[in-house]
Amino acid sequence: MIDKSSIEQLKNSIDIVDVIGNYIELKKAGANYKALCPFHNEDTPSFVVSPSKQIFHCFGCGAGGDAIKFVMQYENLSYPEAIEKLANMYNFSLQYTKSKSDIKPLITALQQINSFYKKKLSTYQKALAYLQSRGVTNASIEKFELGYAPSSQEQIEYLKANFIPLQDAIDAGVLAKDQTRVYARMIERITFPIFSQNGAIIGFGGRTISNHPAKYLNSPETKLFHKSKILYGYSHAKEAIFQKKRIIVCEGYLDVVMLHQAGFNTAVATLGTALTVGHLPLLRRGEPQVILAYDADKAGITAATKAARLLSSNDIEGGVVIFPEGLDPADMVKNGQIAELEQLFSHPTPFIEFILQSIVKSYNIKDPKQKQNALYEGVAFLRTLPDLIAQEYKNYLAALLDILPSKVPLQTKKNQNIQEDIQTKDTKELSIIKTILLHPDLIDTVLDIIEPHHFVYHRSEFEAAIAQDIDNPQLRAILLDDDILPFKEQHLTSELLVFLIKFYEKRIQQITKEQISFTQKSFLIRKYKEYIHKLRQGELVIE
Template identity: 55%
Template sequence: MIDNNSIENLKARLDIVDVVGHYIELKKNGANWKCVCPFHDDSNPSLVVSPSKQIYHCFSCGAGGDPIRFVMEYEKLSYPESLEKLASMYNFSLDYTSDDGKIKEDRKLLENINMYFRKNLDAKTDALKYIKDRGIGEASIEKFELGYAPSSPENLNFLSSNGYNIAEAIEAGVAGTGENGRNYARFIERITFPIRSVSGKIVGFGGRTISGHQAKYVNSPQTKLFNKSYLLYGYNFAKESIYQTKSIIITEGYLDVIMLHQAGFTNAVATLGTALTKEHIPLISRGNPKVILAYDGDNAGVAAALKAALMLSTVGISGGVVLFTEGMDPADMVQHGQSDKLNKLFHNPQPFIEFAIDKIVKKYNLQDPLEKQKALEEGSSYLKTLPSSIANSYAGMLSGSLNINPNLVKVQTHQSNRLKQQKTAFEDTLELTIIKTLLTKPNFIDTLLDTIDVNMFKTHNMELSKLLQNEKEDPSLRRILLRDDIKVYDEDELIASMINFLISFYHNELTKVKSSNMDYKNKSFAIRKIQENIFKLKQGKLVQYESLSTI
């Protein structure tokens, strides 16, 4: 059984944009994200994902809920299965309780072997020399916890002598079993770089050879904790700087990240031996930063930068590309005292769309009419993936690069049909505002509970009823919660609006009573009571609700 505290800790780490974006391509839409709903036959993006509310909601079929609900519905999993799936996605270790209710021991294998690697580095002079020759200082060695993995027998001996069996080591990704059935350590004679999740938990390692192994760099294999497509090296250190500077520098290597941080570029991260993928987008998008791709200027680096620029610009992420030539990478430039030059490069990257058009055109021989046509088609196809206003803005750049008539560039995008769900024909803005405020700030409900009744709301009494019954998963309430055009009041504004609402309500009630067939005595009493309520409300005091039948 999964421990309840562990479940709550996992929930605190979940991000609805991350989770939905893991399965479906999201596009930015103001403060929210939108996508095609996977829960019905949806041809238009009708599912809205709200990072501030941490919910999703489909304005067509009504599906919605929190991150756990999404995984349950999308993958058809049970609640515990969904928790385990999310824990794997977030590199989070769930605690399980045994039959007696006690939490099973966390073995902390990765933390312990990291300490072992770090201690080994102090005694490995050639590894230390390589690190220091690259310009890495003692503070950076300590901050990024660089270590050294010795021979396979030594690593396996450390594990066994500390009570870890081979099954645990394989599960953690630090050991394996060969075809001959012999066990081996995965990190041998390498400088080690512990890789941590967003929350700072070690989930795997990277290793750089210093003894001539064919593979210069290796990473942990995929495990229940480690999936390189969802991780960025150094993000745990960089995240605060990313949020503050509203920018993120994405590099290609561990040393680039370490040296950039050492030089003050503390918003730098790196992919883990893989190209930037759509799985990285939710993590990259946190805080809505400008993305700077800092890649090598060789053919492989240009190809990777183009692929990433196309992907990022298509989903509405802003930023640009900086290519490093002449055999220099960011780490080299820091080492050679060129931090000021780096700073200028990072502040003036080539925007994604300009970079993409430039590289698309350069793929073709424009002296050949057939090649030029292919360049036009590929460039136009790319522009069609962008919003129409942006595509039109760059159509001239594409035609100019091809030296053709601008009219030949067709960038008219397929405009999506209007949402099937339109706003309710008759809406009461004040009622909706009160409901959204109470949904957002439920502590206000007690303040107003005695003053209002469901029947007071003429247009949205059903929604208020569901709110008071705590049915917050109801689609109609999620829809209100996600409406950006509905304001959320602070407490003073809420009370003031309620007073105005109640004054209007009691004036209507007064009119009804005066024209009713009530006997004189009851009518007189009801009129006095309603007038008394109106008087108190005009003095700024809330009054307790009483039905006419009890007045």
């Protein structure tokens, strides 16, 4: 592991403008630098780099962070990989440390138990018979290192006999413990070892063959295993992905095994979870076309639609393949339908078309009201896309709804966004937030006077600022917005009192319009007027 103090020294020895300037062209803009954002398509620069704060932020897509974060996103590297990349760029010697939290013992525990699982599979006929019934060959069993997890006691005895500390096996997710016992997580299951992109074992998936209610089980989250960032089979598929510029994302372990067996060696799968933002770095590597290969059931359609929205909004090219009802990739390979699979993968439905189709199919468009709602939802989606792309798909949505393209109103997008920005921006609230971002020592002073519920428009940003969540994109935007001015410390208390007075004056105006009893209305108005009187006298108000 890289020593934390070494990382801090590296951060202090590099300049973010210099780092980012090695990748993209930056132009001076006042105290900051600007550029076209490298993380999304744009015509007007909204990507800002602040040398004084050593952060970058895109006001268009929300990307941002420090120099390390930029290298991670731009080069699709992990945090340690980005640190080592920067250290090499600046000839900086990193210091490494070995500690009790070192991951090596966890990998050793996983490697040992995987060897045990593989050996048990070769002698357990019921598990072998199941795999054979699904069409899995011995070559695939060997390639993907499939195994079988026997009873809990057998696994524990094996680990002890091979001098693996049980605590390491617990930390690796192989074992678990409660108040009375230690036990194996995978029992009577065919095991699918899960590898990192670099080929290190990090966890397991397990398929029951004993009618357990949970058909599939994954390792728990550990220091090694983060299922929302991992794709099963990626280490086997990555070379082919870079060569063929295609990655097939399916739903299950067996789908991946069988697709590889049939020659579709760019197949991967999510680990019992939806496709997430955490998967994007892997999906972007090599800039492949991403094909979502999902089942035709309701869950599959829903998952495909969500994933397609995620990928299209992040400018990732590709499309969706929905398998014939009742079939999945593993079934089609077993049935010898290789040509049909190749035809499906060669002609996926583009993401945007699939999303619009899904939206329209979710309504009964023979009903005028539902047809109108389908139009609203379709337009709302198109407005999330760049203007040119939205205009291109306007006719497609109109055709799906059997209406004239002129009835698809995209042109109000900019005006509506401007209106929303005006309605939801409060300069006083933003100034308070910027003050505590720049001067964290003033947080207690602020919280002595105001609370989050006093913020009408920017409560979430205020709460994030109190927590000093600097990775929050909204906070970065506030920090880099020169139009938002922080309060001076000597004026802070008086500014906060004025802020509260305005808050209670607005509350009085709201109460006069509320549908409540006259008695309650009178009580609240008197109470808030008393608060205002105290605040004008310089007294703090306790609600």
